[in-house]
Amino acid sequence: MDPKLSPLEWQVGLVGYGEVGRILAEDLRAQGVAVSAFDLKLGTPADGPLRAHAECHGVALAASHAALAAGADFIVCAVTASQAVPVAEACAPALRPGSWFLDFNSASPGAKQRAAALVDAAGGAYVEGAVMTSIPPYRIKVPLLLGGPHAAALLPALTTLGFAAQVASDQLGVASATKMCRSVMIKGLEAMIIESFTAARAYGVEDQVLASLAETFPGIDWEKQGAYFFQRVIQHGRRRAEEVREVAHTVRDIGLTPWSAEGTAERQAWVADLADAGLFGERGSAGFGKSPDWRTEADRLLTHVKPAKPR
Numbered sequence: 083m084d085p086k087l088s089p090l091e092w093q094v095g096l097v098g099y100g101e102v103g104r105i106l107a108e109d110l111r112a113q114g115v116a117v118s119a120f121d122l123k124l125g126t127p128a129d130g131p132l133r134a135h136a137e138c139h140g141v142a143l144a145a146s147h148a149a150l151a152a153g154a155d156f157i158v159c160a161v162t163a164s165q166a167v168p169v170a171e172a173c174a175p176a177l178r179p180g181s182w183f184l185d186f187n188s189a190s191p192g193a194k195q196r197a198a199a200l201v202d203a204a205g206g207a208y209v210e211g212a213v214m215t216s217i218p219p220y221r222i223k224v225p226l227l228l229g230g231p232h233a234a235a236l237l238p239a240l241t242t243l244g245f246a247a248q249v250a251s252d253q254l255g256v257a258s259a260t261k262m263c264r265s266v267m268i269k270g271l272e273a274m275i276i277e278s279f280t281a282a283r284a285y286g287v288e289d290q291v292l293a294s295l296a297e298t299f300p301g302i303d304w305e306k307q308g309a310y311f312f313q314r315v316i317q318h319g320r321r322r323a324e325e326v327r328e329v330a331h332t333v334r335d336i337g338l339t340p341w342s343a344e345g346t347a348e349r350q351a352w353v354a355d356l357a358d359a360g361l362f363g364e365r366g367s368a369g370f371g372k373s374p375d376w377r378t379e380a381d382r383l384l385t386h387v388k389p390a391k392p393r
Contacts, residue, residue, distance in 0.1 A: 085180075087155065089239040090115055095154030097147065097169050098161040099123075099132050101318070102186065102217050106158060109222035109244060111139045118153060120144040131366065147172035154178070156239070160186040163193070163324040170197035174204035182236055183208045188325035190262060190332040191255030198230060198254050207232040210254055211247070212261035216314070220246070229257035262332040269326045270342055272311045273349035279308050280380040284387070288377070308376040316362050316371030316379060319354030323347045356386060 094110055096103045099121035107117050119141050123129050136143050144150035151157060151173040159169050166187040173183070183201045185194060185208065194210045201208035212227040227250040228237060240247045250257040282288040292304045315322060326347040333340035356362070361382050363370045373379055 084155075089156070089242040092116070092155040092239075093118065093153055094243075095119070095144070095150040095157045096141075097121075097150060097157060097159040097173065098165075098186075099136070099141075099143075100160070100321075102160040103158075104135050105217060105221050106160070107135075107141050108139055111141065113244065115243065116142075118142040118144050118150055120147055120150040148176035151176040151181075152178070154181060156182040156184070158184045158186055162321050163187055163189045163328040166193050167196050167200070170200040170208075174200045174206070177201065177204045177206040179205045181206050182232075182239075184211050184236070184240075185209070186211045186213060188213070188261060188265065188328060189258065190328045190335070191258045192331065192335060193328065194229075194258045195254050207236070209233050209236050210257050212250070212257040214261065214264065222246075227257040227260055230254045259332060262329045265325060265329045266333070266343055266346075269322055269329070269350065270346045272315050272322070273346040275308055275311045276315060276353065276380075276383075277349060279312075279376055280383050280387075283377060283380040284384055284389075305376075309374055312376045312379045313371050313373070315350055315353045316357050319350045319352075319357060323351035323354060326350060353383075356383065361386065 090113060093116045096107060096117060096119040099107070099119040103119060103121070107119060110117050117140075119136065120143070121129075121132055123132060124143060133143065135141070144153070147169060155178065157173065159166065161169055166185060166189040170183070170185070177183070183206045185197055189197075198208040198210065208230060209232050210229040212229070214225040214227060217224045222244045223246040226245055226247040228247050229249070229251050231252050233249045233252060237247060237249055250260060278291065279288060282291040295302070295304045326343050330340035330343040330347060333343055357365060357371065362379065371379070
């Protein structure tokens with residue numbers, strides 16, 4: 083990579099062209115940054131929306147991980163948690179000397195360390211990134227923690243590109259541990275809301291439950307929060323389930339049994355399975371998983387629940 087290039091002159095490669103990748107592509111292209119992307123859906127019947135988006139925003143689509151890596155000064159990897167290490171392994175042999183690799187994935191500290199070893203051994207500079215809240219409202223300016231020995235050196239370039247990043251540590255794993263421990267709570271709350279509200283709906287006591295929650299936690303609009311959590315899990319439950327399995331690894335690695343994380347992963351995956359089966363409409367359609375009333379989605383879930391026999 084030419085060190086004289088401004089970050090705005092970099093060729094940015096996005097591995098993963100889902101919701102996160104497309105948002106980053108839009109914001110980078112709006113600044114005139116050259117962007118390429120690769121996604122495993124390319125070349126499959128599901129690649130239509132990806133190709134349409136790329137054409138609309140001037141994003142070049144690469145044929146493989148290696149093809150993308152060979153042409154990129156800066157790679158952002160935003161895939162599902164289970165793919166964090168395989169993507170690093172696939173990109174590493176083709177990396178340009180001195181190119182940057184920012185790992186956006188919600189993976190455990192151990193997974194980030196394994197990915198870093200692959201990238202750094204190939205002559206790249208790996209930086210772990212921990213995205214600390216939902217990306218869509220913030221877009222490229224989502225709060226981002228950086229970690230690893232190359233994090234401080236990358237920070238000025240990220241700022242130039244429009245990211246809202248800060249260095250958490252020069253030690254790999256600190257930023258990811260922060261993200262993973264937070265996710266025990268956030269993804270767990272999503273799962274608990276779905277379980278609590280759907281059960282309350284079945285018993286006809288949802289109004290009483292919400293009133294009690296509002297009395298205990300008056301700062302939260304539980305109707306609005308409930309609808310939002312249902313939407314996010316319906317739309318992204320598969321990705322969330324993978325993330326929380328990484329959370330479970332993170333918890334287990336310190337010797338604590340991850341009962342909460344494991345249950346959360348199962349609930350998220352259960353909703354994802356029903357979403358894939360078409361319970362909430364056609365995935366990708368305008369109204370998919372976007373009901374403003376969580377009761378509509380809870381009623382759909384209840385059609386797949388078999389009540390227990392009275393005890």
